[in-house]
Amino acid sequence: MTEKISGKRKLKCVILNGLMYMAVGVILLILAGVIGYILYRGLGGINLDFLTNKPSLLYGTVGILPNILNTVYIILITLIIVLPIGVGAAIYLNEYATNKKVVRIIELATETLSGIPSIIYGLVGMLIFVTFLKLETSLIAGSLTLVIMTLPTIIRTTQESLKTVPNGYREGSLALGAGKWYMIKSVVLPSAIDGIVTGCILSVGRIVGESAALLFTAGMANEVLGIGEFFLPKKAGSTLTVALYMYAKERGEFEIAFSIAAILLVLTFVINISAKIAAKLLKKKGANP
Amino acid sequence: MKRAADFIEKLTSVIFTLCGFLAIAFVVLITGFLVMQGTPAIGKIGIAEFLFGRVWASTAQTPSFGILPFILTSVYGTVGAVILGVPIGILCAIFIAKMANGKMASFIRGAVDLLSGIPSVVYGLVGMIVIVPFVREAFNLPDGATLFSAIIVLGVMILPGVISVSETAIRAVPKEYEEASLALGASKTETVFKVVVPAAKSGILTGVVLGIGRSIGEAMAVMMVSGNVANMPGLFKSVRFLTTAVASEMSYSSGLQREALFSVALVLFVFIMIINLILNFVVKRDKEG
Incomplete structure (x- = not known):
């Protein structure tokens, strides 16, 4: 071990290491900068x-209650519709489908869906739900658009979770005389619940951050919609992100925009942590079934 | 009793199958609507005139619908974002996967996750208030809302995707490669950069292609920082992307102008589909190799 590596090689290593630390530093700096600046201006x-x-111009009030409610409404409608479809599709792929080619094609379709940018979803959502189905710009049209957008996420996480359910559970249940549906309902689905929850959290994150797909489908209104009407056609409303965009780009009211951004950051943080916890639970189950 | 049970089995099986095929239906629906709505205007304008026309003046007395400025801006913007974001992203991924200890790695990974969860309008807002004025001052421009500002924002936005996909790829390289290289006397840094990274290159490439998709499809953030003028692209000119062309005129468009916007969306969709194809090609080759 007397031979040392040459100076030139050493220098190369030092430079590469330095670049690596610099890259990490840049990323941490960007994150700290963005978060710090937004909280500083927004809180x-x-x-x-x-x-x-x-x-309201009349009363001279500013406030984001309608946008908070709209965000919650859209999350609710979207999840209520996308969950059964997505979980059903995952069940089909994992439990029913026997033809490998069909599975491959469906997976290809979900991959394609997850690659389509949100502005295209917004446009197609406008064409299909707003114009063709005559829902006009409304929360329900926006939610239906988001259903297509979040479907791949729900399918993927549920499918991953279904794959970790041991085959012995299925065989045991069937051997006891249960039908396939009963087996899925009482044995497979309960064991896959964490994947479904993870999918929900990820979808909520996507919905909270979404703006381009909602601009032309859910509209830009700032009215408070009641519990009894938010899912009706023609009831338009902007979510927090769309409101942020309107305040910043169209009206130049940056203080409001920064406050909304601060709220969105906090939400992002909460969603991130929840997703981590859910993923940890999923892993725990995968390790000792 | 038996008949009822059989019926439920059949019914659930049909429902799950339908759910499974819904993803395919959505892809067909989106493609169908875009092609149906996007082709008439191309026919009226002329495909060469549309794709290679250098002037977009949709509301002029004698309107002109050339989208070459949008196409080139999207391409340049994406190339710029890749040049800026990919090296930093890959270096950071290498650090997380191979150099950092457990705690450090999970800290940085958490930071990257947070970065990916931040809504695009928030990036847009920060870009608008921080980067645009900075670019104006630094390069002594009349307006800082330029392609350059958009590239900076896009470069940051593609980081999380590039990092997480590359990290997974680097981690998947068999330990034996590394051990063999270390045993031959290469240093840790040399091993990582000359053995591990080349072995993970197709996975890293997947991350880069995903970044390209993300960057070419981004609308809102870019809209807020790029000035939104239909110029032929220049690094320090205000520009309009394919995505922002759709988003900015859609709300007040009519007639041929509206149809032309659908055609722009169709062109964007074709770009995304090509990227998807490349992605499938890369991923598939990776699995087979």
Whole structure:
């Protein structure tokens, strides 16, 4: 071991290492910068009035209550529709489908869906739901658009989870005389619940951050919609992200935009942590079934 | 009793099958609507005139619908984002996968996850308030909303995807490769850069292609920082992307202008489909090799 590596090689290593540390530093700096700046500019504007009012020129109020509610409504409608479809598709792929080619084609289709950018979803959603089905710009049209967009996520996470359910469970259930549907309902699905939950969390994250797909489908209104009407056609409304865009780009009210951005950041953080916890639970189950 | 049970079995099986095929139906529906709505305008304008026309003046007295500026802007913007984001992303992925200890790695991974969860309008807002004025000052321009600003924002936005896919690929390289290289006297850094990374190159390439898809499909963030003027692209000119062309005129368009916007979306869709094809090709070759 007396021979040392040459100076030139050493220098190369030092440079490569340096570049690596620099790259990591740049990324951490960007993240800290973005978060710090947004919280610095945005937190000051958040108070109870801001969260519980709607914007009104008449009363001179600013507030994002309608946007918060719209975001919640859209998440609810989307999940209620996409969950059965996505979980059903995953069950078909994992439990029913026997033809490998069909499975491959369906998987190819879901991959294609997940690669389509949200602006295209927005446009097609406008063509199909707003114009063709005559729902007009409404929360329901926006939600239906998001259903197509989040479907791949739900299918993928559920499928991953179904794959970890040991075959012995299925065989045991069938051997006891259960039908296939009974077996799925009472044995397979409960064991796959964590994958479904992960899919939901990821979808919520996607919906909260979505703007391009909603701009022309869910509209830009800032009215408070009641529990009894939000799912009706023609009831338009902007989510937090769309509102942020409108305040920043169209009206130049940056303080409001930054406050919304701060709220979105906090939401992102919460969703991230929930996804991590869910993933950990999933892994635990995978390790000792 | 038996008949009822049989019926439920049949019914559930049909329902799950339908759910499974819905993903294919959505892809067909999206493609169908885009082709149906996007081709008439191309026919009226003339495909060469449409794709290679250098002037977009949709609301002029004698309107002109050439989308070459949008296509080139999207291509340049994406190339720029890749040049900026990919090296940093790959270096960071190498660091997380091979150099950092457990705690450090999971910390950086958490930071990257957070970065990927931040909504695109938030990136747009920060770009608008921080990067655009900075570019204006630094390069002494009348307006900082330029292709260059958009490239910076896009470069940051593709980072998380590039990092997480590359990291997975680097991790998947068999340990024996590394051990053999170390045993031959190569240093840790040399081993990682000359043995591990080349072995993971198809996985890393997948990450890059995903980044390209993300970058070419991004609308809102780019809309907020690129100035949105239909110029032929230049690094320090205000420009309009394929995505922003659709988003910016859709709300007030009519007639041939509206149809032409659908054609722009169709062109964008074709780009995305080509990227999807490449992705499938790369992924498949990876699995087979």
